Amino acid sequence: MRAQVIDGKAITARMRAEVAEEAARLTAEGWQPKLVSISVGDTAAAELYVRNQQRQAESAGVLFEARNYPAETSLEQLTGILQGLNADPRVNGVIIQRPLPDHIPVKVLQKTVHPLKDVEGMHPASIGNIVYNDLALGPCTVVAAVEILKTLPLKLEGLDVTVIGHSEIVGKPIAFLLMGLGATVTVCHHMTRSVAMHSRASDAVFVAVGKPGLVTGEMLKPGAALIDIGINRVETSEGPRTVGDADFESCGEVAGWITPVPGGVGPVTVATLMKNAVLAARMQMEHYRDAYARTEH
Structure with a gap:
């Protein structure tokens, strides 16, 4: 008897429906989830992934912005860009596409993304948790x-x-x-x-x-x-x-x-990325609300 082939696409469809519901709830509360994808240099290798992520995001009600930077962009410049995204409340998640040019160590960039916006789960804190x-x-x-x-x-x-x-x-x-x-x-x-x-x-x-x-x-x-x-x-x-x-x-x-x-x-990995995106948006919304809640005297 042959093995039952597990249908990743069917699991993905179920997850995407749940993600779309949560994204709609967040959007109604004024927090439509948004992802920013960062590619550096020759993007041909990552292009398929980016297109797939964009398609999945849009079908789930998640905004998706793909940014491509030239190969000669320095580590310092990229670090500054990521710090800017960390501070931007309109951006809920950052994806660093691989491969990167040789002078850009991926681990340094992964450490720079704020753990609350680490939708890929690659920050040392996310792995350690x-x-x-x-x-x-x-x-x-x-x-x-x-x-x-x-x-x-x-x-x-x-x-x-x-x-x-x-x-x-x-x-x-x-x-x-x-x-x-x-x-x-x-x-x-x-x-x-x-x-x-x-x-x-x-x-x-x-x-x-x-x-x-x-x-x-x-x-x-x-x-x-x-x-x-x-x-x-x-x-x-x-x-x-x-x-x-x-x-x-x-x-x-x-x-x-x-x-x-x-x-x-x-396919289930991309669906998990979208699930993380809406979860990150929810966590950030609650974080901002707690940080800036009015206290009655």
Whole structure:
């Protein structure tokens, strides 16, 4: 029996409907959520993402402004631009598109975005909050991947999960988030002696490494859930294709559920970004109201 293919687009549609309702409520209160996207230099690589984000934002009632800056823009100039956006109450979220020119370290920019406007969940404070099980503005890919697992008929408490990949922005936060939900988590990486030994013992496997075909069917327990976060471009006889980190054919023969690439974690990640946008707008509205509330004497 083949694995059930998880429809990321259906999950996205449900999330988008909820986001649109909240955006409409905020707009009625005079706080229509607004995102600003920052691209620097050659934007061809990020263009598809930006267009997709813009389309999703507009369908959810979120304003979206795409800003492109020349490649020679300095780190100091960009820092100043971000500080200006931090101080602008009309802007609720900032997205930093990658790749960036070599002279612009992405981590410095991510640290500059105010945590209340960090809709990507990439500020060190946002990543660190996961340790305390605070997901107010969690990293979008991480929250999306775990959200997909939650839609399956599996009880998270006590679930044995293997996470393949231990990056600071995906693997490690997923592990902390799953532990917070009661799962028992094993994290594998390039120094792990036998990844297959761990993955074959697990009820769910997450993979985020950036190596096409890394996970094969023989590495999975029959009936396990496989959440593939990898995005790779490969050349085939029919031309270039986008694939994940799992060999979809062999894994599909063994897994109980599997996410396709594209169409799995990707769409849910963008929906999570929009969810963060309306949440950030709500948090900022309350922050301003508390800060400037009139007190009666």
